[in-house]
Amino acid sequence: MAQREWENLNIDCLVEVFKWVGMESLLLSIPLVCKSWYKATLDPKCWQILVFPDIRCSEKLPRPMTMHFVHSYSLSWHHFPNASFAKFVVSRGQRSATSLVLPGICAYQALEYISDECPDLKFLGLSLDLLYHNGPVIANLISKWKNLQVLSIGHCYMLNEMFAQLRLHCKNFVGLIFCYSWIGHEEAFAIASMPKIKYLSFRKVHFHQNNLLMILQSCRELELLDLRDCSGFDYGNEIRKLASHIKTFRCERSSSSEEEDDYHYYAEEEQARLVYRKIM
Template sequence: MEERKWENLSSDCLVNIFKRLDLEMLLLDVPLVCKHWYQTLLNPLCWQKLVFPFDYTESRLENALEDEEESVPRAIKFVVRRSQGCAITLVFPIFTTLEGVMFVLKKCPALKFLAVPCYTLMEDEEDIIGAVLGDPFVQRKSKDLLTYRNWSYILQIIDKICLHSKNFVGLSVKQAHITNMVASTIVSKLATIKCLVLNNAVFEEEEHLEMILLGGKELEVMYVRNCVGFDEDNKHILGLDSRIKDFRCEGSKAFCYEEDYKAMEFLPFPDYILNGDW
């Protein structure tokens, strides 16, 4: 029986395969295989899920995304144009500019799922949050996810979310300090949130985690891994998470010395959420 060659697969079959690959492979590997594969990549359905690596400095896309002369990195322009308006999921990398956000909002009318990491060193950070959460299109159609690396402004960020977005579904904050005020604000103002990632957080009291677990009636995903303030095998806490589909608390301790505290890699959301598969 003659062996079937990959390069001879039909275009429809290849599109179904390519749309599952990450952007690095679509941009840097697939086009080099053969002319047939390159031509298939011109189909906009291959570019429906545009998930950029969160920290592109460790990816092969670094040069294409770190473009000081362009307000919108050429890699973002390229994949958005390749999608021809068919993109349904877009996850920005860090150091996203306001111009980049506005470019995407204008060019992606079919967008249903948008994740924007806001980084503390950016001067136009608040403008980006307002642009994403306040855009009429986003409010009308898109699910909103926000990752934030500066926990000290978490209360202000929650206020902006409440002001601008009715479709907000997910928040990720690195090394948050969860006080009674923060916990009660999350419960009262983000009552419909479905995904909450608070890895590396410090909970002042175990009760603050309980407050979120009991008050987040629509929570489906919650990650509190490598946190301080409760033990990962706390039976009472684990008993409260029964209605949450995906609850992770590995590595969390009731107490630890500062020198023993190791911040895990900042992964804003689980991959299946970033890929829109939920």
């Protein structure tokens, strides 16, 4: 059998593979393999899913991936991604990005640039730190993403403000993902104010029975409800009845325990990718 020459693979096939490998590989590994692979990474379709590496303020030992990024591009730990790096990455997609996961630390200029250059965004992932430090900015920027369909958040800060923008500007919005959060009465009321929502995913979320009931009573068009690993409610007859019409309903490992886990408050990138593929 003849030896396979990887550099001669069809470029369209390479692009279909490379668009799923992630930002680190697209910037630091794949372009160094051969000229044809480098050429494939320049295709805008490889940059439609942008997951920026996260540098967390509380980390004493940053992840190897983020260290590689920072040292390779001589970036600042305190303002990453900065405007120049964001421009460099986002410009590769030629305004075609459809999925974006932002890190906890993000310079204001980078947020402005990203919002202007990603007009076709359908999926947006936001962490606790980003919402805490830039919540009002994010809420205002949502008006630029008129095609947004799914929002994944690691904290409920500025929820009402963001939802007001979603209702006003994002007519195709259908899905919410909450990871490592606490849903109180105010947060549940905000979610219930989105009655046309079709997809709700709660992972490692704590909320009381009445708050879950409020959401189920208002969001009657749900097609997917994920309550796996959640706590604070009893999966009894009342919830079963309200959720009986939902096509996909998951509640494994959920419990009525009032003890909250030691949540990390960060939306898991892989979870966001999986839900994005399932919904979109």
